[in-house]
Amino acid sequence: xxxxxxxxxxxxxxxxxxxxxxxxxxxxxxxxxxxxxxxxxxxxxxxxxxxxxxxxxxxxxxxxxxxxxxxxxxxxxxxxxxxxxxxxxxxxxxxxxxxxxxxxxxxxxxxxxxxxxxxxxxxxxxxxxxxxxxxxxxxxxxxxxxxxxxxxxxxxxxxxxxxxxxxxxxxxxxxxxxxxxxxxxxxxxxxxxxxxxxxxxxxxxxxxxxxxxxxxxxxxxxx
Amino acid sequence: xxxxxxxxxxxxxxxxxxxxxxxxxxxxxxxxxxxxxxxxxxxxxxxxxxxxxxxxxxxxxxxxxxxxxxxxxxxxxxxxxxxxxxxxxxxxxxxxxxxxxxxxxxxxxxxxxxxxxxxxxxxxxxxxxxxxxxxxxxxxxxxxxxxxxxxxxxxxxxxxxxxxxxxxxxxxxxxxxxxxxxxxxxxxxxxxxxxxxxxxxxxxxxxxxxxxxxxxxxxxxxxxxxxxxxxxxxxxxxxxxxxxxxxxxxxxxxxxxxxxxxxxxxxxxxxxxxxxxxx
Numbered sequence: 001x002x003x004x005x006x007x008x009x010x011x012x013x014x015x016x017x018x019x020x021x022x023x024x025x026x027x028x029x030x031x032x033x034x035x036x037x038x039x040x041x042x043x044x045x046x047x048x049x050x051x052x053x054x055x056x057x058x059x060x061x062x063x064x065x066x067x068x069x070x071x072x073x074x075x076x077x078x079x080x081x082x083x084x085x086x087x088x089x090x091x092x093x094x095x096x097x098x099x100x101x102x103x104x105x106x107x108x109x110x111x112x113x114x115x116x117x118x119x120x121x122x123x124x125x126x127x128x129x130x131x132x133x134x135x136x137x138x139x140x141x142x143x144x145x146x147x148x149x150x151x152x153x154x155x156x157x158x159x160x161x162x163x164x165x166x167x168x169x170x171x172x173x174x175x176x177x178x179x180x181x182x183x184x185x186x187x188x189x190x191x192x193x194x195x196x197x198x199x200x201x202x203x204x205x206x207x208x209x210x211x212x213x214x215x216x217x218x219x220x221x222x223x
Numbered sequence: 224x225x226x227x228x229x230x231x232x233x234x235x236x237x238x239x240x241x242x243x244x245x246x247x248x249x250x251x252x253x254x255x256x257x258x259x260x261x262x263x264x265x266x267x268x269x270x271x272x273x274x275x276x277x278x279x280x281x282x283x284x285x286x287x288x289x290x291x292x293x294x295x296x297x298x299x300x301x302x303x304x305x306x307x308x309x310x311x312x313x314x315x316x317x318x319x320x321x322x323x324x325x326x327x328x329x330x331x332x333x334x335x336x337x338x339x340x341x342x343x344x345x346x347x348x349x350x351x352x353x354x355x356x357x358x359x360x361x362x363x364x365x366x367x368x369x370x371x372x373x374x375x376x377x378x379x380x381x382x383x384x385x386x387x388x389x390x391x392x393x394x395x396x397x398x399x400x401x402x403x404x405x406x407x408x409x410x411x412x413x414x415x416x417x418x419x420x421x422x423x424x425x426x427x428x429x430x431x432x433x434x435x436x437x438x439x440x441x442x443x444x445x446x447x448x449x450x451x452x453x454x455x456x457x458x459x460x461x462x463x464x465x466x467x468x469x470x471x472x473x474x475x476x477x478x479x480x481x482x483x484x485x486x487x488x489x490x491x492x493x494x495x496x497x498x499x500x501x502x
């Protein structure tokens with residue numbers, strides 16, 4: 001996996017040069033610039049309602065609240081700077097998301113590495129053994145991951161490679177359709193399917209390891 | 224139709240997310256019944272999805288993060304306005320206008336302040352009823368300050384707040400004070416019984432101002448909401464009422480354009496009144 005976000009350079013959004021002097025009278029300036037005020041109001045009305053989706057994505061991607069806040073802030077500042085480029089009537093949520101994704105990649109450029117080859121035999125063997133004794137899916141879920149903490153699942157999600165994590169978050173947390181996800185990441189639906197499948201498989205492996213290490217499940221190899 | 228194990232891998236996600244085409248569904252299920260490896264693969268992937276959905280809580284943006292984003296945007300907005308020199312050149316041509324305007328405002332503040340609702344504190348002022356407008360506004364004010372109640376919309380611009388209330392069809396004029404020192408404005412619309420209410424939050428540095436608004440008739444003659452008799456009398460005669468029962472904050476009620484506004488603020492009463500009367 002890539003470096004942990006917390007070890008990467010912290011983002012800080014700096015004001016542009018010379019802004020301090022000009023910031024002294026923003027309210028009066030605003031009063032005399034109705035066109036710009038309209039633009040700002042329009043931007044806020046369109047973009048701010050999507051803050052929750054973006055914040056959740058930032059939080060699940062960076063893994064900590066400080067970095068999530070910085071990433072969110074940078075996203076909105078960039079969105080405002082490029083507001084003239086936004087095509088009205090198109091999917092603003094997808095547009096904002098792409099800005100956030102690019103900001104994240106630029107700031108936390110991870111050394112991308114192919115995920116480790118996953119050996120599923122152990123999981124399948126264990127699964128076969130508990131499946132025979134289980135009544136239904138809820139029972140299986142409880143036996144496998146019932147005692148895992150939210151933090152552990154969040155860490156497993158965070159440890160996924162970027163491309164896989166993105167589609168898992170958008171699908172399983174945000175509840176977006178494959179079509180919407182394809183629009184968000186600007187890739188064909190086939191790519192969404194494939195990434196989701198691989199992402200969930202990797203996640204299974206990680207959750208299984210967490211559960212094994214915590215003694216929630218015991219395999220024949222024993223812990 | 225027969226599906227191979229490779230086909231199953233392709234359709235696995237659709238099956239889990241319930242977007243599998245109808246014509247494939249029965250073939251997919253038939254294959255799973257006869258193939259343990261594919262069935263395991265399907266069920267394990269399904270469990271991974273359930274683990275994410277059941278263990279990871281979707282969060283609302285914390286108020287302090289919302290505020291920091293708005294502050295950053297506000298600084299950014301300032302950069303897009305004309306430069307300071309241009310503005311100064313513009314304003315210097317009006318050097319007589321601005322002092323005159325300031326003097327006029329000061330005069331109005333002075334006049335209105337001293338004809339405000341005084342000597343009424345000894346009248347009946349109690350207001351603990353659950354439907355008491357002052358009581359409700361005060362409680363909401365505390366909840367907003369503590370972060371328990373979050374505005375439905377937050378913006379740096381009063382116009383955005385105004386637009387929000389237009390969408391809510393409040394059926395009375397919602398008054399937004401364009402306070403230049405406000406860091407942000409917040410908006411909430413709700414109904415109490417059948418009465419529509421609009422609430423505007425102003426964050427001015429360390430100070431808070433919460434103003435709830437309702438149609439004048441609903442507050443003064445309706446049955447859903449109530450006000451202390453002293454408040455009704457003061458509003459009838461002067462249009463203003465200052466509440467004496469909350470020494471830790473300032474409470475002012477006034478009528479404007481057929482709307483009754485109730486303000487609760489951390490600001491001192493004199494400052495609050497001066498601010499309200501100049502708007």
